[in-house]
Amino acid sequence: MSLQKQRQEQEKQLAFWELANQVAAEARKLLKYHRSLGVQVVIGGTRLPQEQRSMQANPCQILVATPGRLKDHLENTPGFSTRIKGVKVLVLDEADRLLDMGFRRDIEKIIAFIPKERQTLLFSATVPEEVRQISHVAMRKDYEFINTVQEGDEETHSQVNQMYMIAPLDLHFSILYDVLKKHVAEDAEYKMIVFCTTAMVTKLVAEVLSQLKLNIREIHSRKSQSARTKVSDEFRKSKGLILVSSDVSARGVDYPDVTLVIQVGLPADREQYIHRLGRTGRKGKEGQGILLLAPWEMHFLSTVNDLSISEAAAPSVDSSIQAVVKDAVTRVEMKSKESAYQAWLGYYNSNKSISRDKARLVRLAEDFSQSMGLQVPPAIPKLILRKMGLSNVPGLRSA
Incomplete structure (x- = not known):
């Protein structure tokens, strides 16, 4: 996977972290007058031991999680796999995007840990074939499909x-x-x-x-x-x-x-x-x-x-x-401009319609550099250029 593709996948994953935090915030509002019920969030990007201590110290009847981090807890947190056997409701939100990002195996492993006798809710903006496949794994055969977008509704x-x-x-x-x-x-x-x-x-x-x-x-x-x-x-x-x-x-x-x-x-x-x-x-x-x-x-x-x-x-x-x-x-610091130039070049290099002509890509990157007030484009580390597949491309300065 190219460096820029890795960056794009990271942005997508972080979007799920934001969504998880938002879902947890809404759940806490609903439980405002139910002090004995607790909401916990487990997401990548935070320390696993910190989450482990939080779940041990605080009530957790609703767990909001990203699939990868939930699998981490199932495999690495003592007693967690036993506690999760008490789950009565499983919700898969943004299912199409989760599958698009390659979380299918994680989801299947999570499903294998939790009781078969449960309520399962799956939400998805689109219903491609992969979502239909995971619905057969996650839900009972007699599940009900509800389309909330009625014919004639405006998107x-x-x-x-x-x-x-x-x-x-x-x-x-x-x-x-x-x-x-x-x-x-x-x-x-x-x-x-x-x-x-x-x-x-x-x-x-x-x-x-x-x-x-x-x-x-x-x-x-x-x-x-x-x-x-x-x-x-x-x-x-x-x-x-x-x-x-x-x-x-x-x-x-x-x-x-x-x-x-x-x-x-x-x-x-x-x-x-x-x-x-x-x-x-x-x-x-x-x-x-x-x-x-x-x-x-x-x-x-x-x-x-x-x-x-x-x-x-x-x-x-x-x-x-x-x-x-x-x-x-x-007045913007040079370091910010250098980082932006490098990121801009990587992003447009990942676009097939633009990157096929490397000489043109370099000229466009120079235009971006000039838009930041730089007459000479910043140099880019050789390792980064190699990861971008742009080593020895004329017009690019290496550091």
């Missing part, structure tokens, strides 16, 4: 006013700032999410927007679990905030009253575009989505042209705003 993205803007990379920061600033002025209760391609590009964009004095919070895989939880909780409860996020927030996590979602750069695929967009326009409310692309990314539009997405002219950003933005970019 979430159909309630969102979708637009795309095309502009050169060197204008993206200025256009993003202009769009955000106008939305802040128009809606005092604004609540926006800016999705970026990678964790380190997310960090860069958050730092630029923070330099521009916007009320920014940042969430991605390079943040600690406690930091992500803190930001996620604050954004969920507050208004007047802009969340700059990688795909850890793209699916499953419920942020109420999001007024605008902006996606900067090429989404990984059509499904990811839709899931990101689905953070707004929820529960019947209207929302707004903007996709900001460079001219050479326009091929992506052919994958979403059935979703009522229309072109909007990129705002004509005057020279004074461009100067302010350029100054903000200049």
